Ligand SMILES: [Fe+2]
C-alpha cells in the first residue's frame with residue numbers, strides 16, 4: 693500500500709458514458725454478479741445526493757480551512773457520482789428492467805427517513821446533523837473498500853465484463869479511494885465520539901446489507917430474461933471466492949478495522965493506484981480534455 697502521495701486538491705471530473713453498447717448482463721453469462729453490482733445504480737443517486745445535502749449543512753461548522761476545502765471537493769465529486777449512476781437507469785429501462793419501484797423506496801429512505809427533520813434549532817438539530825455526518829463516515833468506509841476492490845478485480849476483465857461499465861465503476865472507485873479520508877476527518881473534527889462511531893457503523897452496515905440484498909433480489913426477480921431469478925447469500929459467497937464480487941471474509945475483516953480506535957482511512961486502499969487509474973481512465977481523461 694502506498695499513501696505517500698503529496699496531498700492533491702480534490703476535483704470533480706465531469707465524466708460522461710455512452711451506454712448504447714452495454715448489454716443487460718454486462719458480466720457475460722452472470723446475471724447475479726451483474727445485478728449485485730447494478731444495485732449501486734439504485735442506491736448511489738439518492739445516497740450521494742443525500743451526502744451532498746448533509747455536507748452543505750456541515751460546512752459552516754468547519755473551523756479548519758484545509759478540511760473545508762476537502763469537503764467542498766468531496767461534495768463536487770459525489771454530485772458527479774450520483775448523476776453518473778443515475779444516467780445508467782434509462783438504459784436499464786430500455787433493456788426491459790424498470791428500477792422505479794425500488795428507487796422510489798430508496799428515495800424515501802434517504803429523503804424522508806434520513807432527511808432534514810423539523811427539529812427545533814439548537815441541540816436537537818445539531819445532534820441529528822452529527823449523527824448523519826457519522827453515518828456518512830461509516831458508509832465511506834465501505835465505498836472506499838468497494839473502490840479498492842473494483843480497482844483490483846482483474847477477474848471481471850478476464851470474464852469479459854463490459855469496458856464502459858468497468859470504467860464507470862473504476863473511475864468512481866478511484867475517486868472513493870482518493871477522497872476516503874474526508875468523511876472520517878470531518879466526523880472527527882465535528883464530534884469524533886467513539887460511541888457515536890460504533891452506533892452509526894451498526895446502523896449503516898445493517899442498512900447497506902438490507903438495501904443491497906433487496907436490490908439484488910429486485911433485479912433478479914424483474915430481469916426479463918430470467919424465469920426464476922433468485923439471489924441468495926450462497927451466490928454472493930461463491931462469487932466472492934471467484935473474485936467477481938468482494939469476498940465475504942474481506943468484508944468481515946474490514947469491520948474491526950473501522951471499529952479500531954486507531955482507525956484512519958489512509959490505512960486502507962492505495963492513493964497512487966487510484967490516481968494512476970484516473971490518469972488512464974477513458975472517461976476521466978476525456979473529461980480532462982473537455983475541461984482544458
Ligand atoms: Fe461516490
Ligand SMILES: [Fe+2]
Pocket residue numbers: 770832835867868871
Ligand atoms: Fe465517497
